[in-house]
Amino acid sequence: MDVVKVVWTNLGRLVRLALIVGVGIATLTATVAVAAPHLADISKAHRFELEGITLQPLSERSYVYDSQGNLIATFVDDENRVQVDIEDVPRPVLDSILTAEDSSFYSHKGVNARSIGRAFTANIESGGVAQGGSTITQQVVKNAIDERDQDFTRKVREAVLAVELEEDYTKDEILEYYINTIYFGSGAYGVQAAAETYFNKDVADLNWAEGAMLGGIIRCPTSCDPLNSKSRALARRNTVLDALVTTGRLARPEADLSKFAPLPEESFRPEEPEDYFVEEVKKELLADERLGSTPTARFNRVYGGGLRVYTTLDQEMYLEALESRDATLPGNNGDATFTLPPAPNGASRIGTAAMAGVEPGTGAVRFIVGGPGFDRYQYDLALGDQRAVGSTFKPFVLAQAFLDGYSPEDTVSGIAPCGEVGYKDSEEQPGNYGGSRGSVDTLRDQTTRSSNCAFLRLNQIVGPQKVADLAHNMGITSDLSPDAPSMPLGPNGVSPLDMASAYSVFANDGVRNDPYFIDRVEDADGDILFAHQAAPRRVIPEQVARLVTDVLEDNVESGTGTNARIGRPAAGKTGTTNGPSDVWFVGYVPQLSVSVWMGGTSDNRPLSGEFSSATGGKYPARTWGDFMAKATDGLPVAGFIPPEPTDGGEYLCFPSERRRCR
Template structure:
């Protein structure tokens, strides 16, 4: 057997020599010049490109929420310095791949010959002939083409690299670049994938397993081929003993450790919040990741950045829990069946939830749908959104109280208007616009509690539709509040804008309402707190830039009215079990296609939307003929806040200053024939017809469908509850935030 092995070794060496000499003769002339020229050209400028490195997204507590890699070439890599890679890994890899690493100058002919002997003896590829330096060159510069010119170039560059980098630098580069299988590049990612731990914690058995994988990660995969993996690991232990790094006893002891049995792949960004962050990073140059789409893509997927977000997983979990406990006719806590009249097939309804911290603008929760695996379109953030129904009436209140209305009067909650039947003749419209109503002549607060459509149609004309649209935009509604002509150009807001006929997103609504919770200061909603590069240097830090949108008095008056709506109006299902005061408004559109509740406490503002993601489908087709914002979204909102406020001290809203006595809002622009008192038919939110005309529309009061409190009860007609003294104002930061 020894004779045969020596003969085969002789044949191999002679074949190699003949091959080298033959190839040398073939490349005489221009190719030799090319090779030498390439070597000379690389002599002074050889450099290794930075390694692609995964980027990570963290929540507000510092917990990992997602890993971002290039889908075309997903390199799950996290670089670690050599002094953080333990001896167990370094010595195992050196023993297996290049035992003379610290002795040769880049190329080791003796190692090639030893590899032949070892491989013949073992009947396997137990050792390779390339040095670690050559492997670095191959992986980084010349590729793995099987040709003499490539091998010669690899050898040239390996020698040159050893002149330009220290041994430790080369080894560090190798251990961070080599592929270990399972998408893991480098020892850190491999340690996580195979052993669920950091590279610095790996023992001899684990280090030997990683070294065993390098030559053929798929073949020696311990999860798929455990027997081959064990045999391969044993070869590494043998090399460790032969090189004097382990004794026979130590190797035998480590051999007794089992192989890993369960992989730990990186957490993909399959979540509404994380996906939203990723899309913002790719689209927005303000994060400092590059001025072009290509540059930002490289930074996000290969730059190794660390993104720290505002996401609060504890609040998110409670929002989902609240949805699970309150969503009607749901088997999974996330959806309910709905018949789609356009296709005749069954689809589903769900809820979307967005929460914003008023004092900072931090977006804490995004429940974008039933689950990112089922529905990836983020219903909480993506434009154009859905019709908000009567939740839009709050912007009419703000316009009136701020004195930004067409009459220039700073109105107060005790001012009065009629909520009875109304008819309008709008400029440029051929037909009358008529709604039914039953609220009678009463205060703005009580019109809000009853969600009176006629009342708010009158109030919005007093305020001026353009002014209401401007207020919505200033508060943070990013979708257009204007109708468009046949050429797509904006014309004017619809006359019934206050009834919620223009689409909005839940995130925008939560952010807009948060201004009232923050005493009229708008904090731009944001998801990214800071970004660090791969070396820990901060390259982006969110800076708050508060903007005064309405006066403190206006914000507190709006809060007073909306708090009365929760205690004695259509929003009673949103009451919080701990007694924490809340303010909010319900909304329900035509045929209950979209139902809403948007509200806030001093600590948090939240919008809850419910409907069918596939389009405007009546929830009556889900067996929810009585679906209103006050019935379902308000109940979800109330349960959510009861969960998060359970152990949080009560914080009262600040009181507004004393106002003048109430009086009539005065003449109503464009109203035809004065106030009526008749009752109308079924609940509806009129839509502005296309083509620039309106039709005569008959609809009852409470077009958001919440007029009876959403539960068959009439609104409480007692005066709004008084609020606590200003000395119990909201703190700068919520008590439940990280």
């Protein structure tokens, strides 16, 4: 047996009592007198500096909102916390916490001599520290200095610092910090997160039974968590209810009635949604050095910085896009996929659709449909760069021709075959879709019938590098390989978002706005940390944009895009790759530019079987039309500004032809 325990046990009761009182008073008096000069200042913004040790501002979960200010996501780290003002916390919660943890909080000066005496007795009898006796103020100090060892030196230091803390702060300020700091089990820090976690309520709506349960958890947040041990949680709650009666804070009948209230059966921790748009927002935040110079710092800021992130998402438009996709997707299995014949190795294959919508006048990304569901297919097909765009690339060639002074009514040969554009004799010679021989016709008509040979020749006439540079300037971010003669028929590796963004330049009279997902980011106090800065720039003249739009309007009305007609001015282009493996429609109205892609999710193999006849005009154009009709319903009918009249009728000859070139 420990020598101290033996001696102590054999001392008489009166001798022990005298020693406890004497030592307790002497210790408290000497401690405060000697240690007080060593206290550091305590900052007023939730930042406590105690003898060189700093407690950073409390972590708090961050929120993500759509363009209308509706909550769409919550980013939570290991400390699920929402800070609240003390005036927003009701009596059942505050009184329960005070009763359970520090009933005389508003009357002592930081330490409670009576509690210290009780703890001192228990500690001497145990030969160590067996009982705390800490006030709420001391608990705040303990969390600030974060010393885990329970020895007498630490307890003395806590007492000294608690006295100094109460000189610098009001009682309400200390209590507010405490109720936002303390751990309530199940990952909940602070009373607001605890109210949500256990009761799925705002803390302001908690009753006496609920407040007493929270007050009882504080001393044993794991073992008294009702989700871990109902019996212990019930006992602690009822103990607090009885104590509330004893202290005069609650009437006995109401306390007894509260004991019949059921305990929580489940937790309600906010989960990060499995969503393509939110995932992109998260990626951008975690990469933004304005939120921290290191990945760790940015993670802590995003998940624990109490940020308010306002995005460009239009939820109504997004839901309409999902509805249109599901309604028009061929062979829909009910989960936004269609079944394709197995791969040669026997692997199963599925197809799906992706969409992106961009506001031409701002660049705001209003929605993305990244695939059949983020929970089952986490690669974002709307932002991924693994797809060939087919003939939706032809408008960039057309725009370069207009930049060079050509007219929609100038003519070019679309006669097949057209291998002279740069194909080797050993290569498969290019032709027109469906084996059409083609003809010599205007650029307008060659566009509406989507003549491959006409655009392969036109690309060489205006210059492939110039076309690639223009496409890049308009928003295509991937490598376009201008040396490949097939570029006008659709380069590989272009995303639906890039296509919607690039076409928005046509819709916006030649002015580009870079696409963006985040409108602004605020801190927990509502101060703006940073906001999107518009940087519009002209990339093509108004006349060129209007000429392209004029041609693409005809394509919707009478060309390959007739399934996209919506009863109001619209412009767009279909795209169908070899196989086909990818089918597209990209189009716009003055207010919105939207791309629709359909294809296999895992490879670029042809859409064989019943989908072997798929084209951009057959499926994606239908999806686009169905969606755009919903998205523009109720909006004023807006037309495109027509281009200035142009001269036309000249023949654009390929250098190898035996006719006079322009």
